Amino acid sequence: MSENLIATTAIKARQLSEEEIKEIEHELELYPDKQAVGLEALKIVQKHQGWVSDESLLAISKYLDLPVADLESVATFFNLVYRQPVGKNVILFCNSVSCWIMGCDEMRTHINDKLGVDFGGTTEDGRFTFLPVPCLGDCDRAPVMMVGDDLHRNLTPEKINQIISDYQGKA
Amino acid sequence: MVTKPLTKNIDMSRPPLDINAYEANDGYQSIKAIAAGLSPGDVLQVVKDSGLKGRGGAGFPTGLKWSFVPQGDNAPKQKYFVVNADEMEPGTFKDRLLMEGDPHLLLEGMILGSYTIQASVAYIFLRGEYKASENTLRQAISEAYDKGYLGKNILNTGFDLDIILHTSAGRYICGEETALLNALEGKRANPRAKPPFPQVSGLWGKPTIVNNVETVCNLPGILTYGVDWYHGLTEGIDHGTKLFGISGRVKTPGCWELPLGVTIREVIEKYGGGMREGYGLRAFLPGGGSTDFMLPEHLDLPFDYDEIAKVGSRLATGTMILLDDKTCPVGMIGNLMKFFAHESCGFCTPCRDGLPWVDEIFNEFESGRGSEKDLQILHEHVDYLGPGRTFCALAPGATAPLGSGLRIFAEDFHRHIKEKRCPYKH
């Protein structure tokens, strides 16, 4: 009788890791309001987990005592918070105007052919997620993209092949 | 005489100067001047006299903006100084250079700005993708704390300042200063109504100044070398240097610090090396994606705020996007429209629901299904999304290339309709 008595949600919060908690606690010192830390916590959790799962969202909500709905509200607003699993390496591919002029559409097709996924897709081996990103602010060296934290400029099909095989080489 | 105050320390082939090297090259002199007795009012006066205009896009006089912050005993105790390092305007790549190339310059400017308005906390709102900037800034901030330029009782002035580096979770609208404040507060980055202006009720309802990276980087030079020096940097009516950039099919695209008032031709031909072999210049956006197209006939205009405004465009970020004669103007505008439609925050109707329609129409043009009716609708949206009609300046920014493009490239639009395809695709 006692189980399932209290309907909250089927999904249970996961336990935040010590590292995550430490970083969240650090952010609490930098902002005078918890809500600001909510967004920071989403980024922290994503840094450690790769993305923000429902379980993580609930964990943050519980830890900071912020409504889940409010967290979801910001999590879904911003481009760089992922509410779906992503591959090991996220390709942020600039498709804004300068890169477009410099031929990014071709590069996009090339990546698509090479990886078998287009924008929004994750490769079957879970290595890459391919996403568009607004202007990366490196327009004089267009076309550009980021893979993980690294910026790659003046892209050509050959360069892309090299970059992809470099990452595939990594464990 | 220092002629390139913004980039004098920058050499991208090596890491940025550390704090000692920065100090050795006149760095943090202005903070020492404060320690020697320069009051907030003094700094404000110098900045006002300098005539510095904001480099974030709108070109609003910085000293005047600062003067709206309530001062004195009745003013709220807590105030904030915020640097707008969100740089997401399409075709803009100038703040990145400053932050990766000489982070201490930005910090020095922030200390000056914060001191002037008496803010004890300053945030750098950095776009999340700028990982290199994040690293250089973190390093510089920690050096500045170690040297006593940040923290409690800076250089015995009694003034406290903490600088906090905030990395954005990403959206173009976060660059709009009031949306930026919401983002910093961990809220959805919808813009806020003005009035009240952030100077009165900004971050967490407290008086707040938001300035662009480049604006702030102008401050140390002005305070260190003086107003006369600053005025001497240029010949025209606008003062100081500006980062000008070029992207597109020139021989040597890049970003250079030049005096305001330099001719556009000089920037393109001398610094950009002119158009690449086989390409002609069709038109250009002078200051990022939300400015009106200008034409080759404008090349001899001096690059300053008023002159550009006279021909119906804006200097804005000063980073030009060049359209060559082999690239489809309709496609280029379409690309911009997709960007703006996607980056709309979704708060006000014209922007949220108008831009996607515009975007859809460009898709049709792209695939050869554009019609006169659609063209008519595009024209209507130029007015409909214009200044005053939307909640913030995002959508009006989108109408700049759209409106001028529809006018200038009317023939190209018609060819798309007539030929039922993009004539630039082979």
Next chain:
Amino acid sequence: MAEVVVDGVVYKVNPDNNMLQECLSQGLDLPYFCWHPCMGSVGACRQCAVKQYRDADDKDGVLVMACMTPATDGTIISIEDPQAKDMREKVIESLMISHPHDCPVCEEGGECHLQDMTLMSGHNYRRYDKKKITHRNQYLGPFINHEMNRCITCYRCVRFYDDYAGGTDLAAQASHHHTYFGRYEEGVLESEFSGNLVEVCPTGVFTDKAFSENYTRKWDLQVAPSVCTGCSVGCNTTPGERYGSLRRIVNRYNSEINGYFICDRGRFGFDYVNSEDRIKVPLTLNGTGMEAVSDEELQAAIESYRGADVIGIASPRASNESNFALRSLVGHENFYSGISDSEHEATQLILSLARDTVFNFPSVREIEKADAILVVGEDITNIAPRIALALRQSVKNKAKELAEGCNIPTWQDAAVKELAQHDRSPLAILSSFTTRLDDVASDVLIDSPSALPGIASAIAYKISDKAPSVNSNENANSRIADQLVSAKRPLVIAGSSAGNIGLIQAAANIARALNDKRGEPIDLCLVVPEVNTIGMSMLVNGTNSLGVALNKLQSGAATKVIVLENDLYRHASSTEVDAALDKANGVLVIDQMPTRTTAKASTLLPSTSFSEHEATYVNYEGRAQLSFQVHRSHTSALPAWSWLSEQQREDIDVLINRCAEEAPNFNKLDNLLPDLNEFVASMKIPRQSHRYSGRTAMKANLNVHEPKQPVDDQSVMSFSMEGIPVTSDTPVLGAAWAPAWNSNQSISKFQEEVNGELKQGHIGELLIERNESGDYLDVTTPKVSDSGLQLSIAYQIFGSDELSAKSSRIQQRMTDAYVAISPSDAQSLGLNQGDEVSLDSNQHVAVACIRSKIKEGTAALYCGDNDIDRHALGATIALTKITDANLSRGIKGLIVSDLYEEGC
């Protein structure tokens, strides 16, 4: 006053408002979506675009949003300007690009603000021929339907739900044209005010689920102005009926009480009216069973209830007229209170405080003006929900004050919020457990029921040393006292529900102490549980308690009893009631639904429900209001007063007039009756709209001849669509409607000004005159024993009210009886969350509900739908775990913020 010019005409307006509000106040048509009269402006929808001119010489002007433009002196705007009109048309066109073409099947159709604004803006041809954006809908619980594709992204829902009503589980999600409004995952909307989304949403995203399942267009509903019978606030409502069943309830604007919003109990707690279980015919006891009787037998049975040995037991949920009719029948001295003895005592005290000149019993609107509040032991959200919503507005007065200091107009909703951050006007709550208002409270003092009166007394003494001296060194007490003293408009709230009269006494002392300090009447809000607790109590003698009545029956001093719409088992212990009723040799019960009391009747008469008769009720302030009949009962049910009055079926007006004449303090009751002089050529007010359809065919399955419309010769309203057309001059307003304004937004056409009084008045009559001066009261402290847990009675908005608890929608949100205890008490009793426990080892069982914010040693008992014989319990109780009770609902879905989780 400021002068502004709109399209060349000069208007005198209030400069503190914005131009949209002032245009509407002047009766001008200007479309809008995101602005709401009660929630201010945010400038999101851009629908209210107008041209503004700098001065008379400015011929160009600029487009501005009227809702974001202050109505300062000299403002010149044009609504008619072609550019402004074009802009408004374009905005609608934009809003419609992804809007589904589902008006014909949309529940909002016919009362849709979006439809109205579309027409008003002149957009009538779809040019958008691209792909639409579509969304997934969510399950949001038993009350509300979600159809996101209809959304026009005006942000009103979240602004109401979160900002206005304090909800936390609905939010805007995603961005650009994918912006979505919903919960983070499917599930019941938690706010007690979720139903207002139906009215706040200008289109059909949030609709009334029950209504949708039994759908009728607004214009096909038969309506009349009514008063909610869910609690003692007396919110004004408009119920709608078709084909003999009551279909829905919506808010009816009343500037003093509910304004634009009601709670979910009021909105969804009505369908017992349509229940098959209703008592339909008069029955009398024959041998062992009840059976129907002939008219003559019935007459004889009723006749037998005359004489000195007949007593009458009144009802807190029956109208003044029914109670008065019973009193007239049995005689004042034989007319007894129908509430528990402790509640009776408390209510009599409240009535005496109501006559005291040092207090003001504030209306809901006045409550919203309070800028320092102390709640003494009442769980307002569950007792008088609409007041809880008002308190959420009161705490925002601080923000308004700050905004004024910075020259930010108070209608600049987002800016005011931003400026104030978490700065609120003080709200202190004394309680034995955490309540739903704790999130906006500045102080929450949790203590045992026996300690609370003492804390309140200490606060009184801190305010004025003329109050009985009670010392305490608690900082919180001084802080609360200071806050009340220094406020512009302090407010003290208490009530009778906790069954702790000491709380009312102490609250009154606090208010009196404030009066000593300030020399002006102090807002003292005392709430009672039921719709007419006050009206009924005004009619009974203070000495005529229910206990005395039951004793009289048990002792044989009275032999017959008439029980008026009352389940006595809710107000006295089963033993007492059984003993009394079993002894009586005649029990005449009048009621709507079967209860344990009706099961004891020897004569059972069916009475009409609130929507089936005209009646008056007196709310917590002593405000009497008239509620009209909406539809006819199709059974033999009569208004209870009708069974009781001497000339059966006496006219209600006559009864109201008689009550006004005969009952002390009721003398203003007849003012509620519409002034017949206002009726042109004795035309009546139609209950059916001028578009009412199918009248001739509705009964075609029975008879193809058009039936004659039933004649209502009792009321100024008719069961018909003919009569006085709805205009702002209509003396009685059921559903608001104005040309081009089919939605509830048409209400502005009936207000003196936006948010002002309705042109037809209708704010009711405050009955009780203040002409006495009292003194500080001795404060009673409940006597408790050392063993067991101190008992505090808890209420639930969904379940504690007898009739609404019989409503199918409400039942889906009800829990079983539960007993809330602290984690440490749970541990020492060996109880886990959700265990079943017996109380005092008798047959009553409840679910253990462990809460982290409840005073140790206290048990907060929620009795469910009277599942527990609470009057048999003492001031302390013992709990024992049991295993075989098998309660069906458990406490699933219980919305409390502090449910204890293991390991947290």
